[in-house]
Amino acid sequence: MKTQVAIIGAGPSGLLLGQLLHNAGIATVVLERQTPEYVLGRIRAGILESGTVSLLREAGVSRRMDAEGLVHHGVEFLFDGVRIPVPLSELTEGKSVMVYGQTEVTRDLMEARASSGATIIYGVSNVQLHDMKTDKPAVTFEKDGEACRLECDFIAGCDGFHGVSRQAIPKSVLREYESVWPFGWLGLLADTPPVNPELIYAHHERGFVLCSQRSLTRSRYYLQVPLTDNVEAWSDERFWQELKCRLPSELANKLVTGHSLEKSIAPLRSYVVEPMQYGRLFLVGDAAHIVPPTGAKGLNLAASDVNYLWRILCQFYHHGREDLLASYSSFALNRVWKGERFSWFMTHLLHDFHDKSPFDRKMQEADRRYYLGSRAGLTTIAENYVGLPYETVR
Template identity: 65%
Template sequence: MTTTRTQVAIVGAGPSGLLLGQLLHKAGIDAVIVERVSGEYVLGRIRAGILEQVCIDLMDEAGVGARMHKEGLVHDGFEMLFGGQRHRVDLKKYSGGKHVMVYGQTELTHDLMDARAAAGLTTMYEARNAAVHDFDTAKPYVTCEKDGQQHRIDCDFIAGCDGFHGVCRASAPRSAIKEYEKVYPFGWLGLLSDTPPVNYELIYVNSPRGFALCSQRSNTRSRYYLQVPLTDKVEEWSDDAFWQELKLRLDDEAREKIVTGPSIEKSIAPLRSFVTEPMRFGRMFLAGDAAHIVPPTGAKGLNLAATDVKYLFDALVGFYQDKSEAGLDDYSSKALARIWRAERFSWWFTQLMHRFPHDEAITAKFQHAELDYLMHSEAGLTSIAENYVGLPLDFGARRA
């Protein structure tokens, strides 16, 4: 067995693990990242593409924001389609001048990978059977197997950035952990295509046939979603069937403008709300999908992970540079306060925009009435806008 010593062992080389690693590197704190799959596999995962300002700022702080600013699309609003009519939510107007940026998670991950490789930092891809040990002591460590050889990584702290199915949360003592979960009775069928977006800004659709979303990754690559039953199989959906169903859920203008084409990727994602409490177990800290999942309706998953990373990074800097454990002690409560607000918004937005099995006819009327109110109310538009762009990091403190 080979033994390595580092300050922070990061389990998981997705966006949260890579972003934390890059920020720590910039601050002079050593970190080793362990990932069970290959880098190519990580890059092959098609995920979110809407970045809040917190995430944008962290990419800049990590020194990897140049391509994002060059290729990302700044959006000052989005559209809501219901009752056959579109209504625009002006994010800039109703959130105090803020916006979001369209920049695919794959591209963001690529930027972080490239920066880590250029700096010669250690990332152990295809590290099998990772396990976390003694995180309830001052001498935690991680073990794994790579290329048939056993490895041990001694560290001061473990950052569990290994996703919903990762080993870190699973290793926390069951008596010390509380998990909250809501599984939704439908999924999102997503299609990625090299076609120009039907609209410059996103269109969220409440339709009698179910929810739809017209999104994008660039000016030449589109991402579309349909609400489908959980029993559907992606193999049952041809490209032609997808485009036909999408058109049935859109308004006349979008139907006329949409450009169809062969899919690059097509998949069905289940929807769930999930939160773990707490997010700290001794010297092991959970971040990102390891600690929480949101339905994608509110575009919060990647952004919440980035906020976790921000809080954890600040706490680790405080420990190493200021010899203070205050940030570490506050990490879980501070992160969870923001997480629950984002979970609430994502749950609410999902309830508002989707058709649920066994809904009575009156439910659609309630949805339409609420949407109509929201789109014609300054308070309603402000609430949507400030939640969509991301609440300020000090939101709770400002109201305490």
Template identity: 65%
Template sequence: MKTQVAIIGAGPSGLLLGQLLSNAGIDNVIVERQSPEYVLGRIRAGVLEQGMVDLLREAGVAERLDREGLVHDGFELAFNGRCEHIDLKGLTGGKSVTVYGQTEVTRDLMQARQANGGITLYGVGDVKPQDMDSDQPYLTFTHQGQPVRLDCDYIAGCDGFHGVSRQSIPTHKLKEFERVYPFGWLGILADTPPVNDELIYANHPRGFALCSMRSATRTRYYLQVGADERVEDWSDQRFWDELKTRLPEAVAQRLVTGPSIEKSIAPLRSFVVEPMQYGRLFLLGDAAHIVPPTGAKGLNLAASDVNTLYRILLKVYREGRPEAIEQYSAICLRRIWKAERFSWWMTSMLHRFPDTDDFSRRMQETELDYFVSSEAGRRTIAENYVGLPYEDVS
């Protein structure tokens, strides 16, 4: 087999890159270890930055998003028993975020790829990028029990933190930055109406809480829990009781509870690898970086990586400029580190750490009060939350 761009991973970043490239007439093949059903079964975040929404529109896959997505012009910060509204639209010149589940983004992209005849091979095994540092890279893998070689010009590694892409780069060529947080998020999905029209991020002496949603009838709530907690120890009733405790009283009184349809604990970590490129292999999304979910940046950072690589490949194929690929890592990392900073700040301000003493708690409260009491502070929060602009490719 031969293609121009080989994409490892059929999650939202791989599918979005494939869709954009196909629309531009750049041939691509996606290989995925799991089945389509498994990929669609992943429960992930669903707060999309303005930039990602615009990119999905450019890719021609936003019809259902525009019809069903919940546009949010702000969100609430709750601390010291009060709720402070962050006016995203008013503070950023009209930008907003859209609540639309990652599963739905993936479904829309899968359907679009099927409609345009793009090749996606599911259930592949033993994927290995080869000769990435040459001008003739290729993939080897097995599909339906047969060995396959896929020759290509470039390889896009969109296969997540545990994927083969980053692991195929010599370790001495990479530098890793990591912070593991001493707690996780216990999340519950329920078919109940949201407690609020917009998301609520809550700082409480017992720990962080988040009120989110997937639709007008399906909610997603989170609680900070210890790193050693087990899902089995949290009944639905215990979860709802604890959530009410951590929310301002007026909000807790509005909370509608119900049986959970999914419950899980996600550990929190920050991770970045530099550089994000080795020869003609590019790392995108979780293959290169992880952020705590507090700032809703994970999926959105993957989209900005896709945007950067797509613009670079347009330079390569339309303008005959193969040297344009050297920009990729630097452009991506500038935006990634700023998003890492915002996610780290939100996590530090809203969670209780094991070593949080009375002084540290006062600092948290004062920092939050300072930012929400200042228009400049609110604007700083808002412009980071809606997403910093995508950097142009020269």
């Protein structure tokens, strides 16, 4: 088999890259270890930055998102029982975010891929990358017990933190930066109306709370919990009771509870690898970086990577710009580190740290008073929340 760009991973980043390249007349083959049903069964974030929304529109996969997605012009913070609105659009010259689940983004991209007739192969195993430092790299894999070889010009590693792409790069080449947070997020998804029109990020002495949503009838709630907790110990009843304890009565009394559709505990980590490319292999999304979910940057940083890689490859194929190939990592990492900083900032701002010194606690309180008490501070939060602009590839 031959193609121009081999894409490893059929999550949203791999499928979005494939769709944009296909629309630009560049041939791709997508390889995925799991089944389509498994991929769609993953429960992930649902807040899209303005740049991600524009990129999905540019890819031609926005019809359902534009019809069903919920545009949010603001967000709320809650400290010591006081609700603080952040008017996103007012502070960012009209920008907003879109609430539209990652599962739905993936579904739309899958359908677009199927309609285009472009190749996608599910259920592959033993994926290996070869000759990445040459101009003729290749990917070998097995499908239904048969050995296959895919020759290509470039490889896009969109296969997540545990995928093979980053592991194919010699360890002597990579620099890893990591911070593991001392708590996790217990998340519950339920077919209940959201407790508030806007998302609420709340701090409470018992721990952080996020009141999020997927639609007008489906809610997603998160509680900060110790890493030692097991999800089996959290019945639906216990979750709802704890959530009400951490919300002021005006919100707790409005909360509609119900049976959980999904419940899980996610550990929080910050992780970046440099560089994000090795020869003709490019790392995209979680293969290169992980952020805490505070601030909703995971999917959006993956879309940012896609934006740069797609435009660089278009310049290569359409205009012969080989010089841009080596710039992918610097373009991507410049925005990745800003996203990491915002997620790190939000996590520090909102969570309770039992091991903080009295001095650190006072600094945390000072940050809250400044950022949420001044227009300059609120503008900083708003600009990062709706998404910083992409650099121009030229």
